[in-house]
Amino acid sequence: MYKLIRPILFLMNPERAHNFTIKALNIVSHIPFANSIIKWCYSPKSPTLERNLFGLKFKNPIGIAAGLDKNAECYNQMANFGYSFIEIGSVTPRPQEGNKKPRCFRLPKDKALINRMGINNNGVNSAANNLKKNPPKLIIAGSLSKNSFTPNEEAYKDFEKSFSLLYDFVDMFVLNISCPNVKNLAKLQDTDTLKEIIEHLLSQRLFYDTHKPILLKLSPDLDEAQVDEIVDLVLSCGLDGIVACNTTNSRDKLTTNQSVIDAIGNGGLSGAPLFERTLERVKYIYEKTEGKLPIIASGGVMTPIQAQQLLEAGASLVEVYTGFIYNGPSFAKKIINHLKKC
């Protein structure tokens, strides 16, 4: 069915198609029995794939990456499509519009997207209210970032604010310090600034009765020395895990016409071209940490076999975003059925 719907969605500008789909999913979810029917069609039972991580029970290892449900508006629909967890956000303390439109582009020949959304979102309060109104049916990770006008030296305050406002409504957190589309954000990966953010959040966490895991999301554009530095910091501070990776600034290995790529301009590339880098990073971090640090793999998963490869390389969980856009609602089911056979 998605083979028929996708060409229509792909006639629309990607951002419009995205917003339209979220609205449509919300309308459909109010139709009597629709949620049960969708769940029955797309969410296979998979008790053998259950895993316990961070004290949380994931019904399977497949989730949705940050950016798809920026404002916590369609997470339960993703549960119906078979996903066991989702990163909502990234959210910032104050609402922000993001970059000028158009800011999201498809590269169908490469099964990829380029986006420079700039962390547009309705602010952390809006996400918290949505989560409060509509109890989640899957594990929720809150992806946190800073407002673009907040200087990096004060970034820790932004992270702290969203952290405390979301604490009661999410199961875990991911710190997005690696988005390439907000000026200077990726500089937060400098270990001094990063240490300050992490230490503030860890000390704030001590005040809560329940322990909620905090993970850090890396850029695929870091070199090995930078990855080493950050992983050492994560281990020494006692963060709970790593998400590898975000979108890339690289345009290597694209088959799309160079003039089209030039016309699009800057932005983070996601989808198929990212897969080899993600696999390499997961293997590297797994080996370096001797499997002691849980890794959530994100980047370029377009087929069930790729999800399997990442799990075999040491990832505890796998996230998809661009793969969902290109493969449609049955993507998680296909991955889960494949993993069940493995």
Ligand SMILES: Cc1cc2nc3c(=O)[nH]c(=O)nc-3n(C[C@H](O)[C@H](O)[C@H](O)COP(=O)(O)O)c2cc1C
């Ligand atoms: C349109 C778009 C918006 C995104 N927004 C965010 C975001 O707000 N925060 C974040 O951490 N990652 C964001 N990402 C990155 C994804 O979470 C994911 O890490 C990346 O796309 C690689 O995975 P994929 O190849 O499966 O898409 C975004 C990606 C896309 C395509």
